[in-house]
Amino acid sequence: IQALLTPEDAVLSDELNHASIIDGIRLCKANKYRYKHMDMQDLEAKLQDAQKHRLRLVATDGAFSMDGDIAPLREICQLAQKYDALVFIDECHATGFLGPNGRGTDELLGVMDKVTIISSTLGKALGGAAGGDTTGPKPLIDLLRQRSRPYLFSNSLPPAVVGCASKALDLLTESNAIAQSMAAKTQRFRSKMTAAGFTISGNDHPICPVMLGDARLAAVMAEDMLNRGIYVIGFSYPVVPKGKARIRVQISAVHSDEDIDRCVEAFTEVGRKHGAL
Structure with a gap:
């Protein structure tokens, strides 16, 4: 520029x-x-x-x-x-x-x-x-x-x-199989998380922000997810606007359907534990 x-x-x-x-x-x-x-x-x-x-x-x-x-x-x-x-x-x-x-x-x-x-x-x-x-x-x-x-x-x-x-x-x-697989996995995660009661920001993108609002809630939930063997990252101000803290989940082509389902189950458990659901 x-x-x-x-x-x-x-x-x-x-x-x-x-x-x-x-x-x-x-x-x-x-x-x-x-x-x-x-x-x-x-x-x-x-x-x-x-x-x-x-x-x-x-x-x-x-x-x-x-x-x-x-x-x-x-x-x-x-x-x-x-x-x-x-x-x-x-x-x-x-x-x-x-x-x-x-x-x-x-x-x-x-x-x-x-x-x-x-x-x-x-x-x-x-x-x-x-x-x-x-x-x-x-x-x-x-x-x-x-x-x-x-x-x-x-x-x-x-x-x-x-x-x-x-x-x-x-x-x-050579092939669009990887991109198609990524799209399917992204849709699976977003739809299951929405059905569980979470708000997921954005369009059909493999960056899936789980919107929580409270900075401390995002931090403790991300830590609790890591204790369950799932690495996701909590973001809050000044990285994102005040009042819009979130946990950012990134779907990969190497994730299996079982990985995604396990992640959603863990989010549901942690969300209920900390009052996010």
Whole structure:
């Protein structure tokens, strides 16, 4: 973002974007606008206000890491076209398992030809543990190669990491079985937890936030789950807004149906024990 935008430009950011996007925007000299989370009316108002600037860039997570929400990319792209803006999406929590071929939210929502810039990581679903990528029009990528400070002043990725990520991409290209399996397991967990009486935030994403509200409740329940052999993480302010503490559960393709059922049973026991149900 710092490499692409000047003081004559504007960047419009979802208020719940990942910290890495927020910090990247802070470093740039462009005019900054923040719109309400996935609120298209507010985004349109901000785009109207930003018409006075040379370029406009809408920046959003494809999938939001703390809430499991999927950005309304169709609507974002329509507004971007209407107000002559570029679209940047961060696919770190979507690459590898969302969309028919695991390409991410842009594939899932059918806007692959309307998004200008995509950034992602090799360190999550692709299993590379480090590194990332940025894709876009060739002139833009050429500019990043010349101006992006993290790219210019860092070492290349270790060959082992590149090999691991490359093989993961090969597996995704050869078959969509992993992505389909992940979707089925996610649906199983979300439906069973909802039936048990829990509130699960977000869309059909394998990041499944169990909303509890109280910070201490989230902490003690997560600890009690660990005592039962299930590792989940409690999050509270300042990582998430006050009053919206939660336990974040992340479903993996290697989890079996038995694993998921055991997790739901443990949540039900712990929830009743601590008065969450």
